[in-house]
Amino acid sequence: MSNAAAEHAPNPASADGIAARARGLTKAYGSGETTVLALDSVDVDIARGRFTAVMGPSGSGKSTLMHCLAGLDNVSAGQVWLGDTEITGLRERELTRLRRDRIGFMFQSFNLIPTLNAAENITLPMDIAGKKPDEKWLDQVIDTLGLRDRLKHRPSQLSGGQQQRVACARALASRPELIFADEPTGNLDSRAGLEVLGFLREAVDQLGQTVVMVTHDPGAAAHSDLVLFLGDGRIVDEMERPTAEAVLERMRLFAGGDPQTPGFDVVRGRSDGSGPPPGAIPTTGNPSPEEP
Ligand SMILES: Nc1ncnc2c1ncn2[C@@H]1O[C@H](COP(=O)(O)OP(=O)(O)OP(=O)(O)O)[C@@H](O)[C@H]1O
Numbered sequence: 001m002s003n004a005a006a007e008h009a010p011n012p013a014s015a016d017g018i019a020a021r022a023r024g025l026t027k028a029y030g031s032g033e034t035t036v037l038a039l040d041s042v043d044v045d046i047a048r049g050r051f052t053a054v055m056g057p058s059g060s061g062k063s064t065l066m067h068c069l070a071g072l073d074n075v076s077a078g079q080v081w082l083g084d085t086e087i088t089g090l091r092e093r094e095l096t097r098l099r100r101d102r103i104g105f106m107f108q109s110f111n112l113i114p115t116l117n118a119a120e121n122i123t124l125p126m127d128i129a130g131k132k133p134d135e136k137w138l139d140q141v142i143d144t145l146g147l148r149d150r151l152k153h154r155p156s157q158l159s160g161g162q163q164q165r166v167a168c169a170r171a172l173a174s175r176p177e178l179i180f181a182d183e184p185t186g187n188l189d190s191r192a193g194l195e196v197l198g199f200l201r202e203a204v205d206q207l208g209q210t211v212v213m214v215t216h217d218p219g220a221a222a223h224s225d226l227v228l229f230l231g232d233g234r235i236v237d238e239m240e241r242p243t244a245e246a247v248l249e250r251m252r253l254f255a256g257g258d259p260q261t262p263g264f265d266v267v268r269g270r271s272d273g274s275g276p277p278p279g280a281i282p283t284t285g286n287p288s289p290e291e292p
Pocket of ligand 1: 029030036037038056057058059060061062063064065
């Protein structure tokens, strides 16, 4: 395992405009012969006020990267900062507070509480923290997400897209420094997926939020400002102002046209005319103004 934070740039914290940062981030699962190196000495900066997508074949380390940046998983070596705070080395209680107060999460499976209505779900993390929401901000979030007339509905009374909008509002409610979204459109049909991506885009452009999204879908990644490509636990490439076509082409190159490559199915489904994988986001509506 090549690593040692000392090999990398010294204390990079406090750089303005950086929401999160990792240096020499290494994560190994298991030990001995069964060790899996999920992240191999990753250096990454997540820019504040931008929408960053993380792509790569299955098993390339996307979720592990997100979990380590968000303090959901401990690291094997290296350092991670959220803003000025080095989170590697924090105790579990401090990490819990940091996640609750400074990070918003969205998951593929929405993770709403079925017995609470939309309004209660949105403010639940703040209620648990004993914090009063900033009502003006909350109103803005609810209106931006078009949830005003759904606030009294329970999750079972909402469509998948509406449920993910509630999850998005919950992630935004405390005005976090960073929102992590793990395959937020994975359980949605393409129309609802496009809607949620549009809201994440608005959260960045109009509300000044910072979003990091893990996705398999080039159409979803095209809504971001920057795509980071992971391969075998390393960042192997990045793309500014992505388009779905350019991302797809890059993924195809990584897969090397080899159907045995994990994740190739996703790429092939969009490149050989056999149609998109289920839930894939159409390339129409791509907000990127420029071809790369
Ligand atoms: N808890 C764990 N125990 C053992 N190995 C793990 C664990 N979690 C992840 N891994 C391994 O680490 C590697 C990276 O996994 P990770 O889930 O980060 O990949 P991913 O890019 O998110 O994959 P996918 O697109 O399939 O979700 C894989 O080889 C995976 O098998």
